[in-house]
Amino acid sequence: IILPDGGALDCIIRNVSDSGCLIKIENAGALPDRISVRIDLDKAARPVEIIWRSTTLAGAMFIREPS
Structure with missing residues (x-):
């Protein structure tokens, strides 16, 4: 997880689909509403x-970038 302030947290990502993913992390309730996830280390x-x-x-929905 990459936080809006640039900080990073370790987590487990599961159930990845085209629309989103499941994040397993301690204290998921403290996550901000918008974050970034890196599913593969070699990808953005x-x-x-x-x-x-x-x-x-936490259930997360991928934010589609405008084309």
């Missing part, structure tokens, strides 16, 4: 919007 980070949270999980 993708911006996401957190659409739901629980204690250790």
Whole structure:
């Protein structure tokens, strides 16, 4: 996870689809509404919007860049 201030957090990314992913992280409730995730280290980070949270999980929707 890459935070808006440039900081980074380790997490586990699961259930990746064309529209979003599931993030497993301690204290998921403290995540800001918009972050970026890097799913593959050799690819660019993708911006996401957190659409739901629980204690250790967050559902994220990929933000589509205008073409």
